[in-house]
Amino acid sequence: MPATPIGQVTAGNRERLFHGRRLVGEMDLAFRLDPPVPVLVRSPPPPAPPENRPLPPEDLAQAIVEMLGDPNGLSREGIIRLYDHEVQGRTVGKPLVGHAATPTHADAAVLEFPPGGPGGLAVAVGSQPFLCALDPRRGGAAVVEEAA
Helix, strand or coil, X not given: CCCCCCCCCCCCCEEXXXXXXXXXXXXXXXXXXXXXXXXXXXXXXXXXXXXXXXXXXXXXXXXXXXXXXXXXHCCCXXXXXXXXXXXXXXXXXXXXXXXXXXXXXXXXEEEECCCCCCCEEEECCCCXXXXXXXXHHHHHHHHHHHHC
């Protein structure tokens, strides 16, 4: 079985870590051989929210007018145009796509991150605020899933 030497055993009760000839870390061997045992306290899960379904509106036409006037249902183009997404030239996925005369917003702008690196950072302005208010974890997951 092939093996690669990664160090040497020395006398004493300290572990010393080197990078080349430079000492970069040191600790008691007791920490590795007899580590502290974490004390985990389990709490019961929170109760599930009740299945509350809203009653249908009495005036459907008025409900539609209110829904169409809600800022959460509007285009985010005005917000997107408030910031310069070309700053530092790292935008690899633009927030507005389509024809110049009739652009529509993409799910997210994608920035090269870190600069010159292999990764990316997606920035989005759309979310489901009511879902986030009811369940922040699931709402956050929905935002990430929608922008992916």
